[in-house]
């Protein structure tokens with residue numbers, strides 16, 4: 001029995017009252033001492049709570065990496081502005097709309113527009129794009145993942161029809177945040193953005209890398225405390241994966257085991273959360289996508305970026321890059337999910353509090 005509790009529900013309830021020290025102890029024990037059976041028990045608790053709310057459905061989101069230009073300089077990321085040799089691309093407005101239409105024909109009803117902080121995509125252009133996608137792909141949700149903006153800009157995109165926004169908090173520890181970012185990218189600003197997004201009414205996604213340089217049991221405990229406080233609708237977590245052209249080239253990749261344990265803990269802490277099994281996890285671990293689901297994840301984001309462009313969207317080395325924009329590979333992905341006892345669900349798949 002783990003944590004002296006008899007059920008998933010009991011662990012969920014206990015975690016609502018945990019202090020930082022309790023999270024630290026739990027994480028340290030799970031990382032270093034728990035045996036496979038105990039980690040499996042944690043994962044089973046997580047899946048039980050997930051299944052009660054969402055069933056065995058894996059929500060499929062079409063991911064469009066529409067620009068690799070970025071004005072930020074995050075130390076961990078291959079798209080950072082100081083990586084000057086990188087061949088960058090932007091999809092045109094019609095390429096974006098065409099990609100969404102193709103995704104729509106495959107059944108997708110969520111489109112995730114992900115990009116670096118690229119000033120080419122002005123408020124005017126983004127607003128037009130959001131409206132066009134909402135008008136063309138009827139009944140779909142639009143998720144933005146385009147970084148830090150003013151509250152007024154977030155509001156404008158929401159009014160144009162954007163439904164959700166992904167902005168990982170990266171770490172809930174200010175000094176760790178400063179180890180991951182240059183001094184003009186601040187923790188306070190990131191938190192301001194997250195607060196604004198939620199207040200405006202977006203289904204808001206937070207998240208962080210696992211085993212990023214400078215991360216510790218203490219900072220992870222803060223991440224979980226932050227998630228409990230902030231109650232995001234979504235949380236993206238994946239292992240840190242080193243990129244050779246960044247200041248963090250020499251750091252080791254994050255561990256799949258740690259990622260899976262954290263997925264389970266987050267699911268138990270916030271049973272209603274939408275939790276992706278990330279590309280980073282699938283990149284370091286052959287069977288990572290499925291292992292993520294078995295740990296409590298329930299979202300997959302197949303990439304529908306045109307393949308020739310996609311090769312240049314390199315957040316980290318050896319990024320997994322399969323051709324999910326084609327009908328054939330997409331059906332293969334669905335079959336893989338269903339072979340594991342899940343249902344691949346391409347509908348909107350809103351967070352249960354936003355239905």
Ligand code: 5AD
Pocket residue numbers: 076077078168170207208209238239240241242243280315316
């Ligand atoms: N390894 C893993 N994840 C990364 N990200 C950026 N660079 C890396 C990397 N090297 C993640 C960040 C960011 C998201 C878009 O991708 O957490 O928020």
Ligand code: SF4
Pocket residue numbers: 070071072073074077078079080081115116117147
């Ligand atoms: Fe830009 Fe995002 Fe990469 Fe930071 S993590 S450099 S904001 S693309």
